[in-house]
Each structure stands twice: as C-alpha cells, then as structure tokens.
Amino acid sequence: MREQETFGLDVAAVVRAELPSVAERTVAAIVVEVPSYAEAFRGPMGRRIENAVELALAGFLELATAIDGADASRPIAPAIEGAYALGRGEARTGRSMDALLAAYRVGARVAWRHMSGTAVAAGLSAGALARFAELVFAYIDQLSAASASGHADQLAASGRVRRRHLERLTELLVTGAPPYDLHAAAELADWTPPRTLTAVLLPEAGARDAMALLDARTLQAGEDLPGAEPSTERAVLLVPDAEGFARAALVRALSGRGAVVGPPRPWVDARSSYSRALRALQLGLEPEGEVPVDTELRLADLVLRADGEALADLRAQVLAPLDDLPPGPREKLLETLRSWLLHHGRREQVAAELYVHPQTVRYRMGQLRERFGDRLDDPQTVLALTLALGAR
Incomplete structure (x- = not known):
C-alpha cells in the first residue's frame, strides 16, 4: 500500500460488506441516545434514514481508500449535500442543531467502533488505523459543518420570507385593506391578531431601539409604504393591545424618541390609528420635550387645527x-x-x-x-x- 493509501482494496471490500450492519447499529444507537429522534426513525422514515447513513458511510469508505492524486472530494460530495439538506430540514421543523450534532457524535463513535474492528480483523495496520481515525472524525466535522450551514441558511431564508409577509401585512393594515385580505395575510405571516393596534410614528433612526422595548408582535412598515408622507421620514409601528395601563407604559417607553402615538383601534381598523397619528404630525403637533405626542390627549388641538x-x-x-x-x-x-x-x-x-x-x-x-x-x-x-x- 502506498504511503497515502489508508485501506487496501481487500480490507475495503470486507468493510464495505459490513456497511448495512454498521448503518443499522448506528441508527439504533442514535434512537437510544438522542430521544428527540426516536419518533423520526420509526416506520418507513427510519429505513430511509438508514439508507442515508449507509450512503454516508460508503462515501467515507471511498474517501478512506483514495490514493494520492485522486479527487477525494468526489466521493463525499453527495454526503455533504445530504448533510446540508438535513440541516435545512431541522430548521423547517423548528428544531435547533443540538439534536443533530448529538446524532453525529453518536454516529461517529458507533461507526468507528464497528468499522475499525472489521478493518483490523481484515489486516489493517496500526499506522493505517490511526489515519483512519483521523479521517472518521474529520469527515464528521465536515458533515456537521454542512448541516449547520444548511440550518442557518434555512433560518435566514425563512426569516426573510416572514419579514416580507409581515411587511406586506403592515402595508395592508395601514392602507385599509378589507378584513378578508387582512386575515389571510396574518395567517400567511404566522401572526396572531391582537384585539387592537396602535400606530406610532417616530424618526427612523430610533425605530430599532424602540422595537426592542415593545410587544414582540409589533409590526413595522417597510421603507416604501404606500400613502406615507415622504417628507416625514418616520418609521411606522403598529403596537398590539396598547390600551389603559399598557398605553401609559407605551408612552413611557417612547419617551425622548420624538414619537407620535395614535389611538388604539380594532386591529382590522389600524388605518384609522395611523391616519390620526399622521394627521397630528401634518398639523404640526410636536413632542413637548421628552414627552411623545399622545393624540388621545390632543383631540381638541386636532379638531381646532383641522382647517x-x-x-x-x-x-x-x-x-x-x-x-x-x-x-x-x-x-x-x-x-x-x-x-x-x-x-x-x-x-x-x-x-x-x-x-x-x-x-x-x-x-x-x-x-x-x-x-x-x-x-x-x-x-x-x-x-x-x-x-x-x-x-x-
């Protein structure tokens, strides 16, 4: 065997014959040691996962038998692609990477134990065995990294999609779309409607900090909101259930941010709150010092300045x-x-x-x-x- 060769062809043939058994044992160990995967491995899904494990092991075996000058990336490319897809799938189901990384660790340990035992029995030398160990855990690191990348990409993609849906919902609310369209948009954005929404206009520079202090369901309009006043350069927020004591808390949270706060309105009538806040701004009602403009306390001014x-x-x-x-x-x-x-x-x-x-x-x-x-x-x-x- 040349210096760069890890397995001889005869050893590889013996190990390859054991791959179905190793894959089955690997899956069994993962089911026991990573309980969150127990359900996924039952029935037809379990068999498909066993096949995927077996494919990954076969790809690794080809890598292990590659000699100097061969393209070592070719045999593992399908396994890396599969790991990436697996990470995306975990993100789609709402799971973190913890369970998948644990499964990789268990799989590496079980596969190493059985494959190395078979290889040694077939005549693998001590030096080649050490190299084999390095390859096993480097391979697992590559699979883990590919899955983590897939997981992150899926979260980023789904996050961008949801942000677009939320911005679209905000646009429909502010422009006064029919209730049917609003309900459909809320469902698409996976947003639970509150009782009321209160529009807040404030300088764009302070919108991000303000959002961190408000209800997590608060909506923020996109930059190109139809019907907005271009010269105001204000961000538009729609805050859920800001009534009574909650309204007082909202006004306090917005202190010093140059905000104008509209009235609370049923969520499907958020346009009314937005229109009131925008009208107050257009009529020249400005915050007095640190205190935001609370349009509920400035109704007389709004009426008197209407014309x-x-x-x-x-x-x-x-x-x-x-x-x-x-x-x-x-x-x-x-x-x-x-x-x-x-x-x-x-x-x-x-x-x-x-x-x-x-x-x-x-x-x-x-x-x-x-x-x-x-x-x-x-x-x-x-x-x-x-x-x-x-x-x-």
Missing part, C-alpha cells in the same frame, strides 16, 4: 378689536383673555396661571371689556374666542 385657513380667518375676525395694539400689550391681553375664558372668569385661578397679581387680571380684563364691550357676555362670541385662542 388651518378657517382658524386663521376666525382669529382675524374675532380678535379684530385688538389689532391696533402694539405686539407686547396685545400678547398680554390675549393670554389673559384665553386664561379668563378657560377658567370661566375665576380671577384667582387666572392670576395663578399667569403668575400675576389678581389686580393685574382685573386691570387687563377692564381693558378687554373696553374693546369688546358686551360681546364678552355673548355666548356665540365667547365660543368664537375660545376656538380662536384654544389652539395657541
């Missing part, structure tokens, strides 16, 4: 009596009038809000009555003034 031109005309009309004043005095009278309207004329409360003396409030209200006259007692004028000053 900007009408509001501007109303202000010009109803505040005309103050037009001839310089900006400074005019602003002081406007803030006093606004507080007086909101506090229903309670002078002490107006003074406390404006940090002035009650006599100052009395003096300013005297000036306002000189300009508005009896109209300050007219309900329609009071309504118009309240609307005009309410969104300041």
Whole structure:
C-alpha cells in the first residue's frame, strides 16, 4: 500500500460488506441516545434514514481508500449535500442543531467502533488505523459543518420570507385593506391578531431601539409604504393591545424618541390609528420635550387645527378689536383673555396661571371689556374666542 493509501482494496471490500450492519447499529444507537429522534426513525422514515447513513458511510469508505492524486472530494460530495439538506430540514421543523450534532457524535463513535474492528480483523495496520481515525472524525466535522450551514441558511431564508409577509401585512393594515385580505395575510405571516393596534410614528433612526422595548408582535412598515408622507421620514409601528395601563407604559417607553402615538383601534381598523397619528404630525403637533405626542390627549388641538385657513380667518375676525395694539400689550391681553375664558372668569385661578397679581387680571380684563364691550357676555362670541385662542 502506498504511503497515502489508508485501506487496501481487500480490507475495503470486507468493510464495505459490513456497511448495512454498521448503518443499522448506528441508527439504533442514535434512537437510544438522542430521544428527540426516536419518533423520526420509526416506520418507513427510519429505513430511509438508514439508507442515508449507509450512503454516508460508503462515501467515507471511498474517501478512506483514495490514493494520492485522486479527487477525494468526489466521493463525499453527495454526503455533504445530504448533510446540508438535513440541516435545512431541522430548521423547517423548528428544531435547533443540538439534536443533530448529538446524532453525529453518536454516529461517529458507533461507526468507528464497528468499522475499525472489521478493518483490523481484515489486516489493517496500526499506522493505517490511526489515519483512519483521523479521517472518521474529520469527515464528521465536515458533515456537521454542512448541516449547520444548511440550518442557518434555512433560518435566514425563512426569516426573510416572514419579514416580507409581515411587511406586506403592515402595508395592508395601514392602507385599509378589507378584513378578508387582512386575515389571510396574518395567517400567511404566522401572526396572531391582537384585539387592537396602535400606530406610532417616530424618526427612523430610533425605530430599532424602540422595537426592542415593545410587544414582540409589533409590526413595522417597510421603507416604501404606500400613502406615507415622504417628507416625514418616520418609521411606522403598529403596537398590539396598547390600551389603559399598557398605553401609559407605551408612552413611557417612547419617551425622548420624538414619537407620535395614535389611538388604539380594532386591529382590522389600524388605518384609522395611523391616519390620526399622521394627521397630528401634518398639523404640526410636536413632542413637548421628552414627552411623545399622545393624540388621545390632543383631540381638541386636532379638531381646532383641522382647517388651518378657517382658524386663521376666525382669529382675524374675532380678535379684530385688538389689532391696533402694539405686539407686547396685545400678547398680554390675549393670554389673559384665553386664561379668563378657560377658567370661566375665576380671577384667582387666572392670576395663578399667569403668575400675576389678581389686580393685574382685573386691570387687563377692564381693558378687554373696553374693546369688546358686551360681546364678552355673548355666548356665540365667547365660543368664537375660545376656538380662536384654544389652539395657541
């Protein structure tokens, strides 16, 4: 036998004859030592796996008998491809690689014990036996690596597919697709619908960090969301079941992130929540310091700002009596009038809000009555003034 040759042809023939028996014993040992595979090896599936094991062993035997100059990759290529497919199959069933790697370890040990015993009995030398051991465990390492690669590739592929399905579901929700389409898309994305969804708009840069703090079922729209405002550069999140105490927790989690939070809506009506949040952004409602814009607390602002031109005309009309004043005095009278309207004329409360003396409030209200006259007692004028000053 040449130096690079591991087996002689006569030894290889003896070992090859034992392969079916070795494969059967290998499978039996795996069933006992890796319980999670016990069910898979029963019935016809077990026989197919035995055949696969036997094929892998035969491929290895060809590798072991290859001499210097031969293409050693050719005999093991089918086994490597099979190991890769096996890793993908494990990922598809939802199992980790732990059981499969354990099966490889058991298989290597059992196959080595029986094949080496047969080879030695057939006259294999001590030096060739040592080389044989190296090949066995190097071969198992290659199979393990191929399976791990297949497992990772399947997870990556299925992850990408699911992300696409989730993005498609989000797109349908935000654009107001019919309930039938939404249910079908949720099933395809393997996403369990919640009771409600709450839309959140926030700068794209902070979306990933925010997602880590939110319900794992939270959806995020893709970059090319139809109907989105291009100039906003905001990520769109749909957060499940953010009602009551959960909403308070959501607002706290979004603190300092420049977020706008829509109202909770039944999940098939998520478009309503998204539209409200987007409208708040378009109307200029911005977070105050660290606190997000909670549209549920800004409904009056949303109503008053719904028609900007009408509001501007109303202000010009109803505040005309103050037009001839310089900006400074005019602003002081406007803030006093606004507080007086909101506090229903309670002078002490107006003074406390404006940090002035009650006599100052009395003096300013005297000036306002000189300009508005009896109209300050007219309900329609009071309504118009309240609307005009309410969104300041």
